[in-house]
Amino acid sequence: MSNLDFIDEAYRDSIATVDSEGKRIWVYPKKPGGRYHNYRIIATIIFLGLFFLGPFIKINGHPLLMINIFERKFVLFGQLFLPQDSVIFSLGLITFFIFITLFTVVYGRFWCGWACPQTVFMEMVFRKIEYWIEGDRKQQIALNNAPWTARKIVKKGGKRLVFLLISILIAHTTMAYLIGIEATKKIITHSPAEHLPGFIGLVAFTGIFYYVFTVLREQVCTSICPYGRLQGVLMGRNTINIIYDWVRGEPRGKINKHEPAVISAPKGDCIDCKLCVQVCPTGIDIRNGSQLECTNCTACIDACDDVMIKINKPTGLIKFGSVESIEKRVPFKLSPRAYAYSVVLLLLIGVEAFLLLSRSAIETTVMRVPGQMYQEQPNNQISNLYNAQIVNKSNQDMEVSLKVADNHGIIRLIDGKKKIKVLKGGKADVVFFLEMDKAAIKKIKTNLKIEVWQGEDKLETIKTTFLGFRE
DSSP states (O other), X not given: OOHHHHHHHGGGGSOTTBOTTSOBOOOOOOOOOSHHHHHHHHHHHHHHHHHHHGGGOEETTEESEEEETTTTEEEETTEEEOGGGHHHHHHHHHHHHHHXXXXXXHHTTHHHHHXXXXXXXXXXXXXXXXXXXXXXXXXXXXXXXXXXXXHHHXXXXXXXXXXXXXXXXXXXXXXXXXXXXXXXXXXXXSOGGGGHHHHHHHHHHHHHHHHIIIIITTHIIIIIOHHHHHHHHHOOTTOOEEEEOHHHHOSOOOOOTTSOTTTOOOOOSOOOOOHHHHTOTTOOOGGGOOOTTOOOOOHHHHHHHHHHHHTTOOSOSEEEEOHHHHHXXXXXXXXXXXXXXXXXXXXXXXXXXHHHHTOOSEEEEEEEOTTOOOEEETTTEEEEEEEEEEEEOSSSOEEEEEEEGGGOOEEEETTOOSOEEEOTTOEEEEEEEEEEEGGGOOSSEEEEEEXXXXXXXXXXXXXXXEEOOOO
């Protein structure tokens, strides 16, 4: 292997933000700008709007999204999901992961650069504040290397204070997605001693977000995020990605106006200005090829296009494309693997949609009391004792009654009531006798169906068995 080959491939030995001694290389990206960056600003406004308004949006009395792992309650688009919905929830997670896989196979890390909360907050919020307070790349480097003066203390301290305030805001919003906006308001408006676990959670979230966006930064994407590591396995030669057109750009070289055109060696369009490297928030050189550190943020595309315009060259030296399309000079097309993932994804979405549409607001479990045999009652009746649990997955209290299908028996609740009240998002445990006439019993174990009714509406039918005998 030649020295040139070794240098070209050396970037694969370690990530761009770690030197040969294993020490971190702090990244000072140049302030981005251009067509794609303007699109990202629009995407960021939409994301931040949804993120901060989400806890306040109610659908059918439920929040738009809530992931309450503490009480095992999950709300998605106003639909309440309880542990009893584990099948639907699990299938939804599988569908989501397959979607992520398919999306990565086809579009690479587009999610990372445009919609991932880590990237959006880091590059489009915290980094913007840094540019505003400390200046662009050169000013930041100079300030960092300068001795501690009143000016440096004010700039560094002011930046950290703003970072802390934004981290507090993000922490409170995140907490609202976990326990709901009402519970979060109680933590904020009451003494910390009254809601100590919630207060500790807010402090912990604030510290985590502050540390992530102040210290870890791009290390989350390059070293911690499992999706960033997985994308190297999922991406192939046909994956659309931000890519350098080496066929057009090589051999690269500086522009020399005084070099005679007759004796000058052939050069590609890349003038080796290194702006694509300076603007990269993870510190990579996109010209080296596909790298796991690349988040598809498109900053290098904007920087390169601006240079190409200035030197009267076509834009698109760095662009969205695939290895296959660059080598063969053909348009991007989907691979057979992408089509296969699409078929599986559509099937899972279909099953998930069916389960959601057929999902009942009430879920009932009926079981005979263990160890109890049948009991003989007056008037030639046989009874079995049952336990039932009724879960209300709607956003309103309900009163329901239990009946035996086809009038094959009578249900008597132990407490003597006719109706069972189930609070919204709650459950009711009931015990009842089911009585049947001896004449209707044909064998030792009889299959029955118990129906759950709310007024004139039948909500659910549950299968069970009845023990008895006929003399």
